[in-house]
Amino acid sequence: MAKNNQNDGTVAVSAESLASSVRAASKGCGLPPVDQWNPPFCGDLDMRVARDGTWFYLGTPIERPELVRLFSTVLRCDGDDYFLVTPVEKVGITVDDAPFVAVDFEQVGDGLRFETNVGDFAVAGTDHPIRVVRDGETGEPSPYVLIRCNLEALIDRKSFYRLVEIGETAIYEGNDWFGIWSGGVFFPIILAVDLDI
Numbered sequence: 001m002a003k004n005n006q007n008d009g010t011v012a013v014s015a016e017s018l019a020s021s022v023r024a025a026s027k028g029c030g031l032p033p034v035d036q037w038n039p040p041f042c043g044d045l046d047m048r049v050a051r052d053g054t055w056f057y058l059g060t061p062i063e064r065p066e067l068v069r070l071f072s073t074v075l076r077c078d079g080d081d082y083f084l085v086t087p088v089e090k091v092g093i094t095v096d097d098a099p100f101v102a103v104d105f106e107q108v109g110d111g112l113r114f115e116t117n118v119g120d121f122a123v124a125g126t127d128h129p130i131r132v133v134r135d136g137e138t139g140e141p142s143p144y145v146l147i148r149c150n151l152e153a154l155i156d157r158k159s160f161y162r163l164v165e166i167g168e169t170a171i172y173e174g175n176d177w178f179g180i181w182s183g184g185v186f187f188p189i190i191l192a193v194d195l196d197i
Contacts, residue, residue, distance in 0.1 A: 019071070032073055035149055036077065036141065037085050037090075039085065039089050040090065041083075041090045041092070041147075043092070044092040044094075045091040045093055046058050047084070047093040048094040049082075049155065050093070052101065069118050072100070072120075076150075077150040092129045098144055098151070098152040099153075100116040100120065100151065100154070100158055101116060101153055101154050101156055102116055102154065102155040103115060103159065105155075110182070111123040111125055112163075112166070112180070112182040114153065114155070114182075115187070116147060122146070122147045122148070122180035123183055124143060126185055128147065128183075129146055130146075130180070131143045132187075132190070141160070141189070143155040143163070163180050167180050167189060168181070177191055177194075178191075178195055
């Protein structure tokens with residue numbers, strides 16, 4: 001179990017020891033039920049997920065995809081805070097933006113099925129909404145899709161451009177919006193009057 005470092009609030013635990021706990025907790029099919037676990041908080045771990053989806057431990061990128069995938073399966077978001085959770089410990093980590101990146105999508109029936117950098121899949125719709133946040137100064141859009149349990153993926157630039165190519169105008173909350181349809185749901189991107197023509 002992780003132990004608190006009394007000086008700075010970080011925990012004295014290695015990524016490998018945490019990975020062992022995660023492996024033990026992850027036996028069986030599907031994702032571990034992290035929302036049902038309520039272990040004691042053990043402090044913050046020097047682990048960070050950058051905006052581009054790169055995971056860092058002690059300032060160094062984690063280069064083993066299987067280890068990143070393993071950690072991602074026990075990631076939980078409580079409010080604005082992110083934690084890695086096992087049945088016996090809960091450690092805080094830093095997430096710069098969204099914990100995942102949507103690196104591709106494909107049309108499946110009437111839905112858009114997104115794939116993340118850690119191997120998760122989600123079809124955008126009522127349970128997996130898409131939202132677009134615009135930077136207040138530059139107007140630059142940041143599109144997200146909900147993957148699971150309060151965990152979003154930032155849709156990468158190439159995928160967003162592809163979404164724009166298949167977008168259309170529809171009435172949303174009484175106004176004309178440009179956006180996309182998936183799973184029978186319209187997701188607005190920008191007001192139609194603000195489109196550059």
